[in-house]
Amino acid sequence: MARFALVAAAVVGVSGAAFAGFATWSVTSDVQTVALAGETVGELPQISAIDGGVNLLLVGSDSRQGQGDAYGETEGNLNDVTMLLHIAQDHSSATVVSFPRDMVVPIPSCPDPDGGSFDAMSAQPINVTLSYGGLPCTVLTVEALTGLSIPFAAEVQFNGVIEMSNAVGGVPVCVVDPISDEYTGLSLEPGTHTLQGADALAFLRTRHGVGDGSDLGRISSQQVFLSSLVRTMKSSATLSDFGKLYGIARAAASNMVLSQSLASPDTLVSIALALKDIDLDKVTFVAYPGTTGGEGVYAGKVQPLTDDADVLFAAIAADQPVITADPANTGVGAVVDPNAPATAAPADSTAADAADASAAAPATPADPSTGAADTSANAATTATALPQSITGQTAAEYTCSKGNDY
Numbered sequence: 419m420a421r422f423a424l425v426a427a428a429v430v431g432v433s434g435a436a437f438a439g440f441a442t443w444s445v446t447s448d449v450q451t452v453a454l455a456g457e458t459v460g461e462l463p464q465i466s467a468i469d470g471g472v473n474l475l476l477v478g479s480d481s482r483q484g485q486g487d488a489y490g491e492t493e494g495n496l497n498d499v500t501m502l503l504h505i506a507q508d509h510s511s512a513t514v515v516s517f518p519r520d521m522v523v524p525i526p527s528c529p530d531p532d533g534g535s536f537d538a539m540s541a542q543p544i545n546v547t548l549s550y551g552g553l554p555c556t557v558l559t560v561e562a563l564t565g566l567s568i569p570f571a572a573e574v575q576f577n578g579v580i581e582m583s584n585a586v587g588g589v590p591v592c593v594v595d596p597i598s599d600e601y602t603g604l605s606l607e608p609g610t611h612t613l614q615g616a617d618a619l620a621f622l623r624t625r626h627g628v629g630d631g632s633d634l635g636r637i638s639s640q641q642v643f644l645s646s647l648v649r650t651m652k653s654s655a656t657l658s659d660f661g662k663l664y665g666i667a668r669a670a671a672s673n674m675v676l677s678q679s680l681a682s683p684d685t686l687v688s689i690a691l692a693l694k695d696i697d698l699d700k701v702t703f704v705a706y707p708g709t710t711g712g713e714g715v716y717a718g719k720v721q722p723l724t725d726d727a728d729v730l731f732a733a734i735a736a737d738q739p740v741i742t743a744d745p746a747n748t749g750v751g752a753v754v755d756p757n758a759p760a761t762a763a764p765a766d767s768t769a770a771d772a773a774d775a776s777a778a779a780p781a782t783p784a785d786p787s788t789g790a791a792d793t794s795a796n797a798a799t800t801a802t803a804l805p806q807s808i809t810g811q812t813a814a815e816y817t818c819s820k821g822n823d824y
Contacts, residue, residue, distance in 0.1 A: 450675045454554045454571060455529055467691035471737065472505040474570035474680075474689065477556050478579075479548060497548040497556055498623075499640075502568070504734050509692045511700040511739035514644070515730070516637045517560065519545035521708050521720040526562050528555035541715040548573070553675060563722075564731045570689070573675040579619045581673060588614035589647045591621065592755050595821030599627030606821075613643070621819075629751030631822045634705065634720065638749025639819040641703040641811055648701055648813040697814075702740055704730065704810035705749060726805040733802035741801045742810050748817050749809035758816035 478499030500517040525539040528551030536551050544563075547556040557571050583589065590612050597606040604620040604627055613621050622640055629635020680686060707727055708720035733740050746754055804810075811817055 451678050451681045452553050452573075452675055454557050454569070454677050454679070467509060468505075468685075468688035471507040472503065472570065472689055472692060473566055473568045474503045474572070475557050475560055475568050476501050476503065477548060477553060477571070477573045479573050479575050495549045496545045497573075498545060500544060500556060500560065502560060502564070502566075504566075505689070505692050505696075506737050506739070508737075509696065512693060512696050512702070513734055513740055514701075514703045515564075515706055515734075516640070516703070517544055517563075517706045518633045518637065518708055518720045519543065520633055520718075521706065521722055522715050523559065523563055523722060525550065525555070526558050528552075528558055543719060553677065557677075564727075564734075566731065566735065569677075570679050570685075571677040572680060575673055576619060577673050579622060580615050583614040583618035586614070586647070586651070588612040589618065589643055589650055591643055591646055592816070592818035593821065594753060594818040597621075597624065597627045597819065597821040599624040601626055618643075626822060628819055628822050629749070632710070632750075634708070634710075634749065635751035635820075635822070637705045637751065638809055639751035641748070642752050642817045642819045644703055645811055645813045645815060645817065649698060652698065699812045699814040700739055701813040702742075702810060703812070704740065704742065704804065704808050706730075707805065707807035709807075723805075723807050726807045729802070729805055730808055733804075739801045740804055741812070742804055742808060743806045745811075745815060747806065747809050748811050748815075751820055752811070752817045753820055755816035755818045 476499075477497045478501075480496050480498045496519070498519050500519070502515045502517070504513045504515070506512065520543050522541050523544050525542050525544075525547055527538045528536045528547070530536055531552055536555070539550075542550075544556075544559060547559045551558075553571055553573050557568050560566075561568050590610050592610050593606050593608055595608060597604055599605075599620070602620040602624045604617070604624045606621075611617075622643060624639070625631060625633055625636040628639040707723040707730075709723060710720060712719070712721040730740060742748075748754065
C-alpha cells in the first residue's frame with residue numbers, strides 16, 4: 419500500500435506554484451511530523467524541481483489507531499510495507515526498492531521517542547522497526563542495510579491509501595487468475611479492474627490471494643498496480659487537474675506522518691517536479707532479494723541475499739539506472755500481460771549490453787546531503803543489469819497480477 423501513497427503524494431506538486439500557494443496554508447495544519455536521527459531542517463526549496471538526487475523512505479503502517487472499525491482490533495504498529503525511492507541527480511531515472519516485511523536483518527541502536535535509546539538487535543524481521551523506535555528507527559535500519567543516506571521519510575496508514583486512490587480516480591489493474599482473499603475481503607475475476615477506495619487498499623494489502631501467498635508474491639503483485647498508476651497519471655489529466663491534486667494533498671497530509679524535512683508542501687512539490695518528466699522505462703520497481711526455507715533465525719522468514727543486493731545498491735550509489743535480468747523476471751505474484759501494447763517495450767538495450775557497459779563504468783561518490791551520487795560529465799548513466807534473484811519491472815512494462823490457487 420505504501421508504494422501507491424508514495425507516487426500519489428509525490429505527484430501532488432506537479433501543478434506548480436499556483437497549487438502550492440493555495441495548499442500550503444490549508445494542508446500544513448494537518449501534517450504530523452517526526453524528527454529523524456540527526457535531522458536538521460534547512461532552507462525550504464523554491465517551487466521547482468528539487469536540486470540533485472533524492473532518497474525517500476515510505477513506510478506503510480498496519481496500525482488501526484484512528485482508522486475506524488473496518489480493519490479489526492489488531493494492536494501494534496508494524497511497517498508492513500517498507501519502500502525506498504531513489505531519484506537520480508540529473509532526474510533521468512528513478513528506482514523504487516521494496517523490502518520484504520519478514521526479511522530478517524540487523525537493527526541498529528534507535529532513538530526512543532521519549533528521549534532515550536533502544537539497544538541494537540542482531541536479527542529481527544524488518545517490520546518490527548516501526549513499533550521498536552518509530553519511523554526514525556526504520557530509516558536507520560534501511561540506511562545500515564543499504565549504505566545510503568535517507569534524508570526524507572513518510573509513514574502512511576490504511577485510510578490514507580483509500581483517500582488518495584479516490585483522489586486519483588482509480589487505477590486499472592490486470593488480473594490473470596481469480597483472486598479471493600478472506601482476510602482482506604478481496605474478490606476479483608480475471609480481467610481488468612479499475613480499483614479505488616477500499617478495493618484498492620484490499621488489492622495492495624492482499625498476500626494470501628496472490629502469487630504463492632507470501633509477502634514476496636505480494637510485492638510483485640503490488641508492482642502491477644504501481645506501474646499502471648504511473649502510466650495512468652502520465653496519460654490522464656491528473657497532472658493538470660487542480661481538484662485531484664488538492665485532494666491528494668489533503669489525503670497525504672491527514673493520513674501520514676512526515677519527517678521534518680518533508681513537512682512543507684514546497685518540498686513535496688519539488689520532489690514531484692523531479693519525478694514527473696522521467697520516462698516510463700526509466701522508472702523501475704524492484705524487490706530486495708531474499709530466499710525462504712532457511713534455518714535458525716531465518717526459519718519461516720526471508721533471508722536476505724546480501725551479495726546480490728550489493729549490486730543493486732552500488733548502482734544506486736553510483737546513480738545508475740537499473741534493469742531486471744529479463745522482462746519476464748516479474749516475481750511470483752505477476753506475469754507479463756499477454757495483451758500488452760506492442761509499443762510498451764521498455765529498454766532499448768539488452769540486459770547483457772547493460773551489464774557489460776555498467777561493469778566498465780566508474781562509480782561516482784554519493785552526495786552526503788541527499789545520499790545520491792554526484793552526476794557529473796564523467797558519471798555513468800548506462801543501466802546496470804541486476805542478478806536474477808532481483809525481481810521487478812519498469813513502469814513501461816504491462817503486467818498482470820496472479821491469483822494464489824490454494
